[in-house]
Amino acid sequence: MVARRDLAAYLNNYWGYAIVAALLMLEGLMFNAFALTDRPKYSAQVIEEFFYLTFGFVCFASVILSMRVVAEERQTGTLVLLDASPLQPWQIIVGKYLSAMTMVMFMVACTAYMPALVLVNGKVSYGHLFAGYLGLGLLASATVGLGTLASTISRSQLVAGIVGAVLVVTLVVSWFLAKIVDPPLRDIFSYVSLLDRHFRGFMRGQINTEDVVFFLSIAFVGLMSSTRFMAARRWR
Amino acid sequence: MIEVEGLTRYYGDFAAVQDATFSIGEREIVGFLGLNGAGKSTILKVLAGLLMPSAGTVRVGGIDALEQPDALRTKIGFLPEEPPLYREMRVHEFLRWVGQAKGCSAAQVDAELPKVIELCDLGTMAHKVIAELSHGYRKRVGIAQAIIHRPDVVILDEPISGLDPHQIVEMRQVVRSLKERATVLISSHILSEVAVTCDRVLVIHQGRIVAEGPTDELAQEGVADAVALTLRGDAEGVKAALKASDDVDSVQVREVDGAQRADVKLTEGGARERLVAHLVEVGIGVLAVQDPVSELERAFLQLTRGDASAAATQEKAS
Structure with missing residues (x-):
């Protein structure tokens, strides 16, 4: 029920469409500029670069689309409707998470025309595409989870966006941090690297159980923390 | 219906409510009268299941607020000073959504919706987008969302704030009509409003209940x-x-x-x-x-002027 209302709020506002449209346009331009170059490439290579580009856009869209889920309700005073209802905190958080996930996955689905172009003019493995899109879905589940957490702990959407961006960017660039710190931090930063450690396999068409578990764990931690925080704030 | 004993609520070191004890019967309209910051809203939020008491017991319809907060929330309808409304929704969509969020089935909400719309005089506005409504109508939608699930207790925090005189008169009628459905608690810092609308009044000052009784008696005392x-x-x-x-x-x-x-x-x-x-x-x-x-006015005037200055202005005849 919470998800249905939140999704309707995205769809009834122009800015939800505007964000998705702007991101799709940017990604299309970048795909054309960097992946579809004049230099001869294998189709698999183009698809790998497509997933690499889409990785960045999914991270960005997740932060932008999830920053409002709880923070906006707090800002506008409508959170009291949920607080004064018998809905459990986990129901509220999962509902809000699902609405943001639906929007991000809608954007991801809209990118399908790009690999379709490659499919028409080249030779692409469907398994590669499946693995890549599965990776994007798992990535979205993790980053939306972090965005939901940021939105739950923040008083305003702006702060939620900043906190969410810091969380996601930290996990994205942690491969770089791993190079400049000593063990055991090096191992930790290396392990939590979203792109380098856990997404490259999906980009190449490989599905590793470890990566699947990692993304789902991040999503779970994000949702669990959000639920705990909401429960503590609601009844204090 | 409502039994409160020794209710105390702290915000950090600050005691917003101290040792409040009162009881409220069924189908009463009770006013919580006090200056801004007196502790009215804190008491109402505790009763609505939004704040946990620091000490004391709160029971609504036999349900202990500390032990069963979720059960308590189904029995309460709450309207904060600023109505919590999803502005992009239409009135009837919003009320349906709130009813279901409060635990009613779709059929129950559909059965209740026409009555609530009639009670709050929202007939012509039911299909409008909430963002397009005037402040007065938004308050009415706020009341409608508080009663759509047929709660036993309706809590209205400053229901007339921001309304023009015409809207205030209409709001009084709506509030009085709620008495047929539920116990109604109203907070206000306007003495005349409480005197006109409520059956009983609790005067709150610095977190304590300083006067209590039926409005008529206090007004005539x-x-x-x-x-x-x-x-x-x-x-x-x-x-x-x-x-x-x-x-x-x-x-x-x-x-x-x-x-x-x-x-x-x-x-x-x-x-x-x-x-x-x-x-x-x-x-x-x-x-x-x-x-x-009256005693009601005297209590309130003492709050607004300060006990010392009120006493100083009185000269006892020998």
């Missing part, structure tokens, strides 16, 4: 057998003239704007008209004859 006179003359002459009357039991005189203000307690069987005739006969000019300040 000290009024029926008393009279306030504004008289021309010197204080001693006025006192002497009043004490010479058989209708006067006791009197307090103080000077106000160059005239003498006399708060007179009449004897049993004493009559205002005889007293006024006596004063005129002995040469005291009678400028005004009024009802004295």
